[in-house]
Amino acid sequence: MKGAHRVIVETKKIKYDFVVKRNITILTGDSGSGKTVLIDYIRDYRRYGADSGVFVSCDCDCRTLDNEDWERQLEEITGSIVFIDEGNRFLPTQRFAELVQQSDNYFVIATREKLPMLPYSIKEIYGFRESGKFRHTKQKYNEIYHLYGEISNSDSIEPEYVITEDSNSGFDFFSSLSAEKHINCISANGKSNIIKRLQEEKICGTVLVIVDGAAFGSEMRDVSKYLEAEKNIVLYAPESFEWLLLASNTIPHLNVSAILEQPENYIDSAKYISWERYFIDLLIDSTKDSPLWRYAKKKLPAIYSSPKVIKTVKKVMKLIVWD
């Protein structure tokens, strides 16, 4: 499945109106904010249609998935948005993760639980809040809102130490960038090691942690709470390192601006579990015929550490002062 899909779910009492645009969307946040109510409404609508008193509008099927017979149902559903509430024991299983990876559906999951096998984006983690807008006096409007942004800071920062999630090309690039600035750059060797590395390193000054936002969702809660408890650490989470290179518009004869503006229209959920993988493939495929620019994930080709590329990537990294 591709594209952005607007979902409206409405009763006389509550209205929900939001857009789903990646294969995995997480609904989380405070108790009593209306996550289960939303899923109950969709279940009622599926069972009873107009008799339910629920109105659902979407350009594709919206359905719910519960414990009973979930595996068979999931194998049969296609082209739908599948809503799953917390409390389903299959959510943290390997089998569920496998079926999501091959699925032509989008999934909206109400949970606070870490699901490390599902590489979901920090940008698709939402909370609900009452927005105070009313269509008529009795109806309350539940608004969806982003819990995390691309950068954890609202002011500009000047890094004095860099930690990358990546240990391959991304690390090579940020090592070169950090060397230019005469600051240290280390790799955490994986997204689940960030807190451990922050604890191990004896660091003075402002630390910039760089991760691939497109697949960092399961770690985001832990790391953002660690950042709240400790000072002088900023998290920067662009979609991925390859996205940064593509967005910098520095590679000759490569114009992917239309894709980067609305990736959801190009990325098939059945083929790509995460946008991170798509941007790697896009960069590799777009540069494969150029001996100079041919990209490799394992080892960064020299051209990508050139002053010109570094300069253009720095411009994309808003709020981070390198010079």
Added chain:
Amino acid sequence: MLTIVYGDAENSIYNTSVYFKNSYESEWFDSELAKEIVRDVDHSDVLSGECIQSPVLGQIPPERLSGGVKTLLLMLNEPDKIFNASTCGDNCAKWILEIGKRQDITINLRHMMDFGMNTRFDIVIKNGGEVVHSMKELIPVASQYLNAMRQEQD
């Protein structure tokens, strides 16, 4: 005292909503603490042991309370059992600490609950026996055990 098991906990109740639906007793709503929890978390009033006044949904039965409130009521009334407290949002954390002050409870957490960055507490982490007193102490310990949690096999 509050004890937490991070990750997978044997014999814990994972789907607290279903357990609550089939186990709650109307007397549970007689206590002032239960009424206060319902008011604070769900902004609702207890009319009786079988009827809650919600500002959004109108009069509802207890099984339509939020997942967080239902789990808090289970912790309060069945302290010998271990409930999945990842069904509780951060707005339930102060009530978990409060219940833990009144009686010994053990809960299961599968995410990083925020008990308040400026709150002091005494929590035992059952996984390794650590005792922590602040979020600054708790986060690295909890993170270690949450990372060790592997996706369960079917």
